[in-house]
Amino acid sequence: MMHLSSFFTVVVIALVFSFKSAAVDTNLSFVQCLCTYSHNSSSISKVVYTKTNSSYSSILHISIQNLRFASNKTPKPLVIITPQEVFHIQAVIICSQRHGLQVRIRSGGHDFEGLSYVAKVPYVVIDLINFREIEINVKNSTAWVQSGATVGELYYKISEKSKTLGFPAGAFPTVGVGGQFGGGGYGFLLRKYGLAADNVIDAHIIDVEGRLLDREGMGEDLFWAIRGGGGASFGVILAWKIKLVPVPPTVTVLRASRTLEQNATKLVHRWQLVGSKLDEDTGLGILLHRINSSNNGEPTIEALFQATYLGGVDQFIDLMQEKFPELGLKREECAEMSWIESVLFFVGFQRRELLLNRSQTITDSFKAKSDFVRTPIPEVALEGLWQLFYEDGAQGATMIVFPFGGIMDNISESEIPFPHRSGNLYLVQYSVHWLEEGDEVVQKHISWIRRLYSYMEPFVSNSPRAAYANYRDLDIGVNNKGFTSYNQATVWGFKYFKNNFKRLAHVKTKVDPSNFFRNEQSIPSLLPQGHK
Known part of the structure; x- marks a missing residue:
């Protein structure tokens, strides 16, 4: 007769293999779904990395900016996708919903709590590293910048075209513009020109239904929400149109x-x-x-x-x-010095080309x-x-x-x-x-x-004790893994957004009622649990 402890050991081993098998099945089904919903299955296969892929680890770690989230104990995504086309992202959104997977969206990896690439539930990462094109229009003092570009790349491109235009974003060059613009973004030009988000005049977003929308298509409420309310709560923001600001030659x-x-x-x-x-x-x-x-x-x-x-x-x-x-x-x-030289000065760079280096050690x-x-x-x-x-x-x-x-x-x-x-x-x-x-x-x-x-x-400030959303801090409150009510989320939400939090929740309810785009501090839907 089998000893009781041996019996439990066998059961545990069986469960482990069962869970691993289920994870493999989920991976396979998810990847097959991506191919089905993509216009070109061969193209999406080139940007999909599962844990069995030899490049998985390097792709995951290339944008991790905090070693606290690079240990073996840190949860890892089932799949990483580095899309090159809009339809790649649309397929990820559709297939993640179909297979019950959360999506985390990473541009530069500077999220202070690692939420752009870490989750405690089964999840996939959309890494926007290939969406980094920047178009400068000197005549109109505007630019289109994709979310995967870094602040350093944006500054470099501006300086290539003009010596008297700048932008009021942050000082750290490897920060992705997607996260920074979505949460606010400030630097030495703050007192003259406000936040980076104050100077966004259009955007392109893929919503929960997979639609690609500009400012007119998304409407003013959603356009309001993504400029400082955390874009990852509402969809995948692909690009931002920004208003460049005048700076003197010296x-x-x-x-x-x-x-x-x-x-x-x-x-x-x-x-x-x-x-x-x-x-x-x-x-x-x-x-x-x-x-x-x-x-x-x-x-x-x-x-x-x-x-x-x-x-x-x-x-x-x-x-x-x-x-x-x-x-x-x-x-x-x-x-x-010139404005671009001042950017280099505060990060200790000797050459402007160093702003293009994404791989911070x-x-x-x-x-x-x-x-x-x-x-x-x-x-x-x-x-x-x-x-x-x-x-x-x-x-x-x-x-x-x-x-x-x-x-x-x-x-x-x-x-x-x-x-x-x-x-x-x-x-x-x-x-x-x-x-x-x-x-x-x-x-x-x-x-x-x-x-x-x-x-x-x-x-410091009180009622509430305020905090800056781009300096994310999970100590001030978190959502549940499952349903989180609006009232519960106000514990942290009012600290970041004060009275704007209620309007953000209304926008969320309208554009993502089932709360697909979520994380530990994402804007909650106002709908009750179980609503579809």
Whole structure:
């Protein structure tokens, strides 16, 4: 007679093989479906990667920007598709619905929680790396840019055509425009021209029915929703038409380091009163982190002031001496250059061609969070903040603050889903990076940034405590694997979108009532569970 423990072992092995067999069957059926619904089955077969494909791993990892989601424990997609034609994507949408698979959409892979390529349910990834064409129209100051292009590629293409046009997107060149434009997108030109999403004037999207729609076809409600409300909740956005902005032939950049020994605490406190009130041609942010003092080698806090000014150095110095004399700005801390050279300056690139390099070498794991500040943080609270940066878990931690004001004060909170406009002094990004592996290391650093976030609670926005959707943070709330009610989703939704969240849910209900396009923080449908 078989021993009971042996019996259970046999049952478990049988179940494992059963699940594996089911997964294989699903893969095969899904791939067969793709071929059936594609106009050209041979063409789609060239862009489909299952786990048995020798290129699967390299395709998956090429756009992973956070090693926290590159471990063997991280769930992997059943299939990766790198479409080259619109009908490839249409087939994926149809077949994923037919076979009960979720779809994750990846452009650059910079999603802070990896949601563009990780899920805890059976899923496939649409990687838009081949949808990266950019067409610049200098005469009309517009451009069409496909979602798989990077911000760096967009900047490069603009600079090829004009020395006096730019675009107010982010500073990091390997970020995909699909994700950045969908969630907002900001950089040094924010105070002059607003968000990247504020400057989108048309788009192409494939909806849940597989239809390819432009702005007129999708309607103004959906066009409103995808500009800052997270495009992946509503469909696959293929391309964006953007309004390019004028920049002068010469801009000025600033990089000035001040440590605690150089009065950094008082300077940061004073900056809070100044940064959002400066001329809108000025974007003056601060990077805060721990360094070893050059005097005695002991740890201290560095406040690295960084700015782009749309004008010459003399005007910038005069402005700073008038508005922020406490900084003690020196001329040698500034430099004049073209706008595209300023982009290179802040990422440390020596040649413009480096903006075309998509394959950033990942060296670490990280966790990030965000806040909006509406009243200045007292000096004593800043001093308490510095103490947190001396803790062991804070190795590799940074805090970046960037001022609002300027045009942001003049754009309605409901103009697009991004609501964080008038009244905000600045946006905060907290992040902690680490090189070591192991669960204990991960927990040490994540626990630290959560303590930092808790410490900051009395000094930041409240009711709700606001957050930036492009700095995705699952700590603030998540959807269920299955049905999630609107009321449940408001826990995180109001933090990102405030009162715009209800309108986003109405749009979702209209264009994707069965909630096919979903993830841990996707916009929910207002319909009850089980509705088809």
